[in-house]
Amino acid sequence: MITHQYDVVIVGAGGAGMRAALESSKEARTAVISKLYPTRSHTGAAQGGMCASLANVEEDNWEWHTFDTIKGGDYLVDQDAAEIMAKEAIDAVFDLERMGLPFNRTPEGKIDQRRFGGHTRNHGEAAVRRACYAADRTGHMILQTLYQNCVKQDVEFFNEFYVLDLITDRDLATEDVEEGAEVNATGVVAYDLATGEIHVFQAKAIVFATGGAGKIFKTTSNAHTLTGDGMALAYRRGLPLEDMEFFQFHPTGLAGLGILLSEAARGEGGILRNADGERFMERYAPTIKDLAPRDIVARSMANEVREGRGAGPNKDYVLLDLTHLEPAHIDAKLPDITEFARTYLGIEPYTEPVPVYPTAHYAMGGVPTNVAGEVLRNGHDVVKGLYAAGEVACVSVHGSNRLGTNSLLDINVFGKRSGRSAAAYAKTASFIDLPENPAAAVEAQLTELRERPDGERIADIRRALQETMDANAQVFRTGESLNQALSDIRELRKRYQNASVQDKGKMFNTDLLEAVELGFLLDIAEVTVVGALNRKESRGGHYREDYPQRDDAHYMQHTMAYRRPTAAADEADGHIAGYFDHVEEFDGYKVVLGSKTVTQTRYEPMERKY
């Protein structure tokens, strides 16, 4: 075991992690621990843009952006956080430009902007050009630019190190820690993939920026490595996860493959059509049509397919039509996604419509934080020294449905904020002693997995998990389908106890890590389904066919899910009898649901029409 000491440790080197690192490394001794080389992070796969009301091409302001974000999230957004994000968006874009990001330009040489789903002029009048972009590679440019600046600033990285545990001075998972009591994060335990060595990092402040968990689903735009690690580590250590039932399905995944085709395709004029060639979004969102928010478009597509108007031999997808656009325009604005269609489906988008179907894309929920990035351990108490930003976190600026481009914005605004908060805190705090053998749990877990006799393959269990999640917890959900998913997850958990790895080596053992990651996926799937079962309403990305209406009277609350020992109390913070009081027993522990109040400032919830 090797030990390190840093003022600030950042876990994850995607957009949020590196943006945090650029702030904290100026002020405090910082290490970034990443399971991938930084430039492999999935921020790089984001395509269409990053919204900010620069008003470079038409009238716009941050108040409209705030409103759109709140309405887009079906009013489950914390309005103070959304306002901060929309205001700070402007500087976040300028920051990136000054760091060197090669944005597309207007004829005057300013940053160009284009339309994107759900972003409108004057509270929904018409689509507005708000997304700042670099062709359809905006995420790639953000990731590269942030990494370039980390190189410039000599940020210290530990690449291909997997963080496998979070250390706190009070054990929230087993102890009954009273409200208001001080709890400190003190370090993390990491596994060096190259050598198989365990490293313990003691830190005054820790920032989680580990990204999403799309691999709980089979059809997903997410990378193989997006296995919900940070969320699951926090959850296992007794921290709540917020609003996990809200998962975004991006409308335009390449049919059958899930590879993302940016909403920018529709922002640039692309149209969705059913098998009859009808522009069906005119029926579902008469004002902004194909540029309605993603939850609405995804549901509309799935509905077209269910009602028999899907295209293709199995009538199981719809078509994204770009054929009326000039090839030169497509090449200039959408080069990558049109190449995906050519490479993976052999479709020429100049002349043929592209088969598309919704693909699991983004977790709106995550580790709860306040606007400074501090992690909450219930509805109000923070864990000192622990921060989170990006997809792993839930601030909540996305509510029940994130608007396109707002994730690239989120990682920049709240990555920066959490990096600053962490460094400021580290300057005033002292190191706290770690427990006697901080890596014991991780070592035991890895040894057990490695030495378990021949059993079932990890991949088979993972595939079964992904299949049940696709079948039962996707765009359309019912109590019945969710109960099916939950019973499958219980069964898979048992199978996971007996699964084994074939690679018994120490060095670069990816077989072993896939086994560890499957454990994270099972945790995240479980908490997603429990939250979805409890929320008997339809809102944003969570659609219950058995409860198709939004129910503000009872469910205008954030879900908070806690994993607790079987013997612990059945009431969690924010317990609301009849609505947020669900307890789900599992083998050896239980999931207890509570709630957290949604912060509302300027905007009264209204019916959501586009």
Add this chain to the structure above:
Amino acid sequence: MTAVMEKADAQPKAGEIPSFDVTIKVRRFNPEGDAAGESHWDEFRITAYGTDRVLDALHKIKWEHDGSLTFRRSCAHGVCGSDAMRINGRNRLACKTLLKDINPQRPITVEPIKGLPVVKDLVVDMEPFFASYREIMPFLITKGNEPTKERIQSAEQRERFDDTTKCILCAACTSSCPVFWTDGQYFGPAAIVNAHRFIFDSRDEGAQQRLEILNDKEGVWRCRTTFNCTEACPRGIEVTKAIQEVKRAMITRAF
């Protein structure tokens, strides 16, 4: 789809995805165990589908046959740069290469990229590659005060370096370069591409410094214009052209 493939499909039912069998030969290297340090070929026979990529085949091997097969991958659609490997003797991304496009009638060979130390199976040590990248100062260098808003850059100025902004640092170009194979000190195409990205950016003021660095004996002059790099680039960057433009800038000092 090739004629061979259509024959193998044998009239699938409507909507059914045609499948075919293919042999994958993988270069193995285990740093541990009885045969530590010796490399050998392993053959696997798998069933694949028309949309399957080499990465899908490798996953099928790892997930159904041999869990110890080791390779890097992440995004699986050609944007993260993790899975550059030598497939049928050519550098490509495993996630961007469809099996049906590389004649699955014959065994498909998969090896690690060349010129970097092999760590395990298809995984190489990327540190020397990233070290060269860091050396060319791959970041915007400016003097004077920062503007309060964005810097102004015309669409034409932006277009000037567009091609080289596409680089995903996968190392397919650098590890296809015969000069790099024999001289690990050579900066290699990827580092030069990333220098180009800034040298020709109208906002940047560090071109002189970067050109000094690349004027080194291990710099751009080692390039023998064999075009391997251009052919290898999965992003379609005209790598050799970019290197030539850097050479020209060094002589003319015009950029």
